[in-house]
Amino acid sequence: MTLRFYVQYASAWGEQLYLSYTCGDAVSILPMAYLDANTWWVELEMEAPAVLHYHYLLNGLAGKNEKRISITNNDDLTVRDEWVHPGAVENVWLTAPFRMAQPGAEDAQADNISQRSTGNCHFKVRSPLSQGPLWLMGNIPALGNWNETKAVQLQCGNDGYFGVSLQIPAGSHIEYKYFRAGRYEAGENRRVITGTHTIVQDGFTRFYDQPPKGAGVAVPLFSLRSERSCGVGEFADIRLLADWAAQTGLRMIQLLPVNDTTVNYSWTDSYPYAVISAFALHPVYAHLPAVEEAIAKSKGAFGSAAHTAANTPVDILLNAGYAATQSRLNAAALLDYEAVIQYKMQCLRLLHREHVPDAAFHAWAAANEYWLQPYASFCCKRDNEENASFYYFVQYQLHCQLSEAVAYARSKGVAIKGDLPIGVSLQSADVAAFPGLFHTGLQAGAPPDEFAERGQNWGFPTYNWPAMEAEGYAWWRQRLRHMAQYFSAYRIDHILGFFRIWQIPRHAKDGILGYFEPALPLTKDELQQWGIPFSRERYCEPYITDAVLYRLFGAQAVTVKAVCLEPSGGGHYRLLEGFRTQTGVLDAELEPSVTEGLLCLITNVLLIESSPGSYHPRFHLHRTSSFEALDTDVQQRLQKLAEHFFYFRHNELWELEALRKLPVLQQATDMLVCGEDLGMVPHSVPGVMRQLGILSLEVEHMPKHPGRRPADAPYLSVITPSTHDMPTLREWRPADGRQVLAAQLQSQAMWCIPLLQDWLSLDASLPQLPPEQERINNPAVMPWYWRYRMPLTLEALCGADRLNTLIGKLIKESGR
Template sequence: MSAMSLSSSASRVLVHFRTSYFTEWGQHVAVCGEGPLFGNWDVKKAHWLSCRHVGEELLWEGLVPIPAVKDFTYRLAVVNEDFEVLKWASERHTVVLPDGLEEGAIVDVDEVWTDEGHPSLVLARSAFARVVWRNRCTAAGGRVLRQAPLLNEVVVRFQVNDGELKEGETLCILGGTAQLGNWQLGEVLAMTALSPSTWEAEVRLPLSSLPCTYKYGIRRGDGSLELEAGENRMVALPANDGARAPALVARFDGCFRRQQRWRGAGVAVPVFSLRSAQSVGSGEFLDLIPLVDLCAATGFSLIQVLPVSDTSVRGAEPHWRDSYPYSSLCVFALHPLYLRLQALADELPADIAAEIEEAQRALDLEEGVDFEATMKTKLRIARAVFDRCGAADLESESFRRFCSDAWEWLQPYAVFIWLRRVFGTGEHWRWGALSQPTREVLDRLSSPSQEWHRSLQFTYWLQWHLHRQLLQASQHAASRHVSLKGDLPIGVDKCSVDTWMDPKLFRMNVSTGAPPDYFDPNGQNWGFPTYNWEEMGKDGYLWWRRRLAHMAQYFHAYRIDHILGFFRIWEIPGDCTSGILGRFRPSIPLSRHELESHGIWDFDRLCEPWITDEVLREVFGPELASEVAARYLQEQANGRYRFRQQYASEAALTAIPPRRCLMADMAPEDVEAVRRGLLSLRQNVVLLRDPEDPNAFYPRFALSTTSSFKALEPHWKEELARLHNDYYYHRQDALWRQQSHRTLPALMGATDMLVCGEDLGMIPACVHPVMAELGLIGLRIQRMPAEEGAKFGDPLAYPYMTVASPSSHDTTVTRGWWEADERRRQEFWTEVLGGEGRAPASCTPAVLEHILQQHMDSPSMLAIFPLQDLLPLSSRLPDVPAALQQVNEPSNPEHYWRYRLHVSLEQIQEDADLRHLLTDMLQAAQRFHGDAPRTG
């Protein structure tokens, strides 16, 4: 049925829209919809509502005359005076008009404004609706008997959402009229399921019975009834006594108000860290299957993993630095590290099977993952299997279908790998004519007639097997009601297939990173190009939508690695190695005019490193100061120094060979001290000049800590400190909110996956409100409280829309954190755990259990625990020092990601005491969602 198809009558009706919503100054609520009557979804042609205060609410309403169409579809939006949509209501609604409406009939449309981030709508995403819910209600497709208005009666249509109903449960209405049961529990009005989460009922009510209060309820198969929480709802006639009564009241009541919301728990573990009886050198996709079974038996609902895309960016030969899982060679390709060799053929040749067993024995002697040896072993054996057993696979329907579905990324990925071997580098901008590929070029290079075609086929075949293995694990997880949560890295490597194929989507001359924070006082430089969001937006963020649709084949939820990057990114010049000289993009800079209006004018002084004899003596001491000046600096006429051209960047200083640093007989630690001193001089600036606009400037992060700032006159220091704080904490909020509303909805709308955001660090004021509006689940780490000034987070005070975790892959494990700092440990023991006396020096199982139970008891939707925080609860499993269980050290850009569990999944499965303890803890916290709860 067309949303604006005309009925046989030519009469007109008046549609009275009403909703309550608190806007800010300059904002309006508008009704937008299909067809010319509602502006064809163009807010510039939408109907703007007017507002008035009614009690404690701000009521927006408006009267829209329309022809007596059969139905119309609309959606509410909050817009500003520039006609920009700041926020959409959660849903579009279709209103079907009763037959036979008179000329001038009134239709009231009352909508409870519901943000897209309402918890009930988040719980309808695939991680829950298609995986976690057991015995979920699947009723849908019902037809509601439409009523026609009679004399002195009004048709009232009720609609409400709830995605948590179980099989055998239905929604109903109970209220204060005979038609709604007169509040008698046995006389409810049944509702009809339009979809598994949307329910509707329609009834004629006498005008004399209004106003009428009511509530929605859940009726169970055993006849019991649970009414929703909160105050009674009300349907009423217009307040104006002389107004004509409506023929239809359509009530879109938002979401059923649950007494208690669903809460679950999960485990976090990098796939590479798993160890099993069949894995070779590292964890593998098929190791997720026994982990899923362990979680389902214990009561966990989710498994969270790190990124699993191919990171082999340093060339054809495996390199340990490619163990970094956040630097993608291709965001669509899976990493061969996770390949299960034994699953490459139904029956492997005996010599290959023996080689696999020998490799497994040798590699399992390693405490962690030997990335280079494992990759070489897997690629070598996989190629042997392909050469001897792969012919039949290449002709199979499954393989052909995979290649057809994946061809858009699979073809350039395979060609890139081959070209990288030919050119000896992944720096594709050095490939001459092939640095700007076209589909025609790719088709020629991948033609079966080419002598290297066999190499391309091996790449296709390898990705096919990885796809099948991860898909098998994902399907098994869904069958056991355990969601898989993936990880979405913020960046891609410069030497990647993605930047080769779509260079216009990336800013290749700069890098992504993070300003100084808890993890690193110098900031972080991840080396990724930043995104060209303006270019990405031209096709509706197609690259992102394709990327997420691909990810949704395997995962039911995902974590956005650096969600702040979708508000703003910390962009660092290409010649920097640290993150401290970056600036936010997008951002509103300080203009020359603005600075001059505050009496600040010597921009060369503020933008050039402040280097004087006094500064040199402070940094290097009196003995080395003159030698450093002679080798690396040039003295200026004003008595200050500047870097010689060849040493004028962080990259140049970092690249100085140790033997040329100063004196040949210097100890290595002294050489590095000189290098750090030189870098600190380069960073000793107050303002950063925009390379694209000489009249725009950015305050250097924490500028007041520099000696350059301290040498300024008091007035300049006062004004620059104020402008610094304004730049970083105030002036960008509206801009960043707009940016996030352009980017994040495109991501979230691409799939039905649950979306979580890593919102740690320096969080702008706009971030948490936007996350709440969109339904993005935040992260809370107890040792990194979100509340300003707090020493520790309070899990019992966490918001529902969060993940509660005691640690993460970017921190020390809980035991390591406890044992590292005596003063902090004592404060936590006394203030958080309520302990008396001296805190235990080691994190005993009892202490750890207390900390974990706090997180399980939190209101957070999900409590997710690194596996390393759970295993020490066991009295049977062997123990290892906490320092050996840390996955990543964010302050070390050269960190080797090689952590591997010291016990196998089989050993964990055999530890019944540990499983029972975890089940009891989950049951006590009402987070258990496993096979069968323990009864004692």
């Protein structure tokens, strides 16, 4: 049979459309031919029966949705399609948070089209946000001859697809439109000429309604406080937060990562982005009474009477002093992470002894074995434990509790938004299980900014992207699909890392000693072409003179010279072997002032040598005393080179990197994707995010351009006054918090999601912490204790009528 594809697309000069299809195990990519100003086409021969999976590519950019056709006989088939750009806003409206607004729709597989259905011509169209039935009308009897009473109704699926099969003679010249709620779609009539068998796929309907906007609340789960929780926010508390959100008109709850971060059970494990598993949930969020209840039910169904009479789970929590411990931990103004996690693990171990695995547990464990086994092995080694079943038990309880809470929130019309950390801990189950996917000799971070003068060093190993690509990004796909069990949307932490990552040698402490990867490093010849008299020792080694030493060390300079340095000629010095790296200095256990001075001295370089003969300008090299000592002409040349290197040299390279990786994340699930595009943003980032339909982050406290206002936020964005890394409104804008929130709500951004602290600031009569204690994280301080807790319970928040009425009023007035 002959299969012909016709695609409507008004292309520009230099653009090329491709058909990518899979039939069986064979994957083919065919260039399409330019037919006219609005149409591309291609044909291929196939034999029935067959199933064809396909999508279109525009100059390598893949369309968002894969299509499927079942070939049942050898009659010729014509497919008339549209190229839908992946960045089209309608694609965003097909994601999970918007589908939640369409309850009761039938679950139809409209994307799985058979060559033969009830007719020879199948019409298919996407129509997100549709309310009520969708109809098809046109200029032939089968389409009602433009008579509304004879229009054809399309069948709706819960994913926003509509379709209908009709019997229409081959060669018919059809003009038609879609019709909904008493009105035709906008634009000219659609046109098609039918074949023997035709599939017409029209992209999206053209009902240009007011684009939907929503509001939400951002809060770390550990910051929640309820009468039922024990010292920390728990998965069960999401229910109460959803009640409050629904009451006020908020439609999204945004959480920080909820993955396990347990390395040593100390407060340093409170850092929610240092995950030890990209899949495992954190035991600190377990609601112990719910675990107890689940075990009691399980034992009642499967345990013997003699066994259950001996020691019930209720006795275990009672004997563990749960009520008294809960009262003590809940009384604390801030999170006592160590006390909470140690007590909860103690109770979970006691409860595990009474656990009777049932069929549901075994089915879940089998389905999740791919990550559970490495995670449990890691935990056994960490805890000197031999029984891996304990960790299976804990993760199953956490899964059940989070799933139940998320289902409840969705029933209230509230979507849960998760957070995708840019890295995983060096000490993690993923690194141990898949070492080839990571560069453990390097660490990720960020270059200096207004929040961290010496840059940020997160300590995470960087990704081995070529190895991940060779495996079809399987680890990422599994990770995203696992998240989609719980979340309708997610925030990509540090999306810039998918363009390029700031990579720091493992021997360095300060992020300022890093460099971008991938990059196009400079060579000696290139430096000399810029007119820079390059010397490796002068540019890559710390610049040390007596003047530099006395500026850094004062009276201690003489001792530092005697203990840590040796002369290198011409009044210069070099560090002795044991002090040439920052880790070496830290291991030497010197006086704190000497240690700090040596750490700074090591950063006094102009170029970073990533490998022999490959050089990167040190970030902010113009602020070094090494730079000050150069001739003025060389200073100007070097500063101009650094500016070109950081802001222009890599634009095309970084764009291609992101377009290889980000579509994999986006297409793995139907979650709404938002990117944290803050910091030193490459020029290509906004364009790539628009191309892919990824929402940007607009933060008033950290505007992307001087003078940028909430009114300037694009529709495909999330707007917020500040983030968890910044001061809250009560510390930053104490006099006009209400005006800030009102202006943000009135913006065109699709979502306005302020911090919970900023919502609470609207009512000064409510309990409050000192403003400086409301801050969740300070990136300039590493490690930081993540311990903020809301100053009132969720029960009290639900009853805060004055605040809740005001929030509801602001949201209603903004049209959200």
